[in-house]
Amino acid sequence: AQSVTQLDSQVPVFEEAPVELRCNYSSSVSVYLFWYVQYPNQGLQLLLKYLSGSTLVKGINGFEAEFNKSQTSFHLRKPSVHISDTAEYFCAVSETGGFKTIFGAGTRLFVKA
Amino acid sequence: DGGITQSPKYLFRKEGQNVTLSCEQNLNHDAMYWYRQDPGQGLRLIYYSQIVNDFQKGDIAEGYSVSREKKESFPLTVTSAQKNPTAFYLCASSNTGTAINEQFFGPGTRLTVL
Numbered sequence: 001a002q003s004v005t006q007l008d009s010q011v012p013v014f015e016e017a018p019v020e021l022r023c024n025y026s027s028s029v030s031v032y033l034f035w036y037v038q039y040p041n042q043g044l045q046l047l048l049k050y051l052s053g054s055t056l057v058k059g060i061n062g063f064e065a066e067f068n069k070s071q072t073s074f075h076l077r078k079p080s081v082h083i084s085d086t087a088e089y090f091c092a093v094s095e096t097g098g099f100k101t102i103f104g105a106g107t108r109l110f111v112k113a
Numbered sequence: 114d115g116g117i118t119q120s121p122k123y124l125f126r127k128e129g130q131n132v133t134l135s136c137e138q139n140l141n142h143d144a145m146y147w148y149r150q151d152p153g154q155g156l157r158l159i160y161y162s163q164i165v166n167d168f169q170k171g172d173i174a175e176g177y178s179v180s181r182e183k184k185e186s187f188p189l190t191v192t193s194a195q196k197n198p199t200a201f202y203l204c205a206s207s208n209t210g211t212a213i214n215e216q217f218f219g220p221g222t223r224l225t226v227l
Binding site: 009032034036041042043044045046049051090094098099100101103104105106 | 117119144148153154155156158161163171201203205207209213214215216217218219220221223
């Protein structure tokens with residue numbers, strides 16, 4: 001069985017500061033990894049995904065994530081955040097070739113002026 | 114534009130009533146999913162369907178029912194047996210042909226029981 005743990009439920013940060021949202025996962029098989037963003041009262045949008053190859057993945061809106069197999073982590077980073085990045089971020093894992101995706105509990109990023 | 118639509122955006126229900134949430138997609142995806150979202154709990158899978166006329170229970174299927182008569186449509190019925198139905202409901206779809214299971218989400222329906 002797979003599981004996803006997002007280590008911070010809320011992350012407050014000042015505008016233009018860097019941010020890291022942490023995600024650890026567990027699985028006995030190979031997986032694909034995703035980060036989604038959700039703005040208030042909306043659905044989820046894909047930020048980025050790791051399928052294979054380079055462990056550093058770049059996504060939309062200046063976000064990037066690094067896959068670390070030995071630490072089973074997939075942390076999300078942005079070097080300089082904007083007010084508009086205020087949203088909830090979900091880490092997710094899907095077994096390769098599977099039909100189900102397991103989501104973390106979410107991290108609420110709050111960017112302050 | 115291709116995408117997923119959910120209706121209504123807001124829904125109010127009296128206790129003891131069944132309600133049906135609509136989900137339609139024009140992405141030509143085979144797989145569709147229903148999730149429930151509660152504050153601080155992430156997304157929990159209610160039902161999913163890999164192909165027309167077939168669907169499987171997810172982790173929290175009790176009190177819910179679905180149908181998949183058309184590829185484009187996957188309606189969710191919240192029955193009176195669901196003890197605490199107030200939540201945000203999200204529908205999603207994915208292209209099973211890629212085996213990646215990247216999911217595309219609708220805008221959601223917020224259900225409130227009065």
